[in-house]
Amino acid sequence: MHKVISRVRVECVQGDIASQEDITAVVNAANSQLRPGGGVAGALHQKAGPGLEEECRPLAPIRPGEAVLTGGHNLPNRYVIHCLGPVYGVDRPEDELLARCYKRALSLAEEHHVDSIAFPAISSGAFGFPLDKAAQVALKTIADAATGLRQVKKIRFVLFSQEQKQVFEQALSSIEST
Template identity: 65%
Template sequence: MNTAHRGAMLECVQGDITQQPDMDAIVNAANGALLPGGGVAGAIHRAAGPGLVQECRKLAPIHPGEAVSTGGHRLPNRHVIHCLGPVYGVDEPAAALLASCYRQALRLAEQQGLASVAFPAISTGVFGYPLEPAARIAVNTVKATLAECPGIKRVRFVLFSAADLACYRRVLAETGE
């Protein structure tokens, strides 16, 4: 599903975040130490190779709601933007911290002159954020932040499962223009 908003195309696809060669940057649902782990962070670090860990060491630690940018290393993307989402029920205010991840990532992309960014469903894995509220925060925050990021022309939500994809598509359709 694709929809246009403020001159940018918003897309939802099911797939692997490390296999988005047409995107300038992908977003890592990182841990605070910016180290390889499970889920999205593990997949990105495996695909990017050891250079990513070395570059991340200089930037860690980060706190919930923050984002930092690195090179893509062996990934097909020029950049990886690392966001630390909130652990649901622990890091509060969770909704504001999650929204900050999306806002900060888009602002970094804009500052670096990037035109396209692919996001996973930040905080919905081991961090336990319920999918539908997380999807609403993601979509609404991206739409609101695009007003201050005119250089960004494509935002893609890359979802792991068919159920996640269906949820994001529904939310995107409900928040249409």
């Protein structure tokens, strides 16, 4: 499913974020130390190789809502944008910190002339953010930011499960096309 919002194509797919060959930058749902871990961080670090962890080391730690950019190393993408989402019920205000992740990632994408970016469902896994709420925050933030984007023309949500995809598609369908 996709929708065009202010000349930006926003799409939801089920798949592996480490295998998005037609995307310039992928977003890592990072931990504060920017180290390999489980989930998205583990998949991206594994495919990118040890150079990614080496490049990340001096950039850590980051705080919830922050993002940093590195090269893609052995990934098919030029860049990785590492975002630290909030831990639900711990980092407050959760919605604001999660929205800040998406805004900061888009800002870095614009600064580095990125035309396409792929996001996972930030904070909705081990960090416990309710999936439907995370999808609403993500899609509203993207829709609000779309009018100001000059470089980014495609935003893809790469979702691990069919359930995640359905929830994000439902949130996307409630956003008005412009």
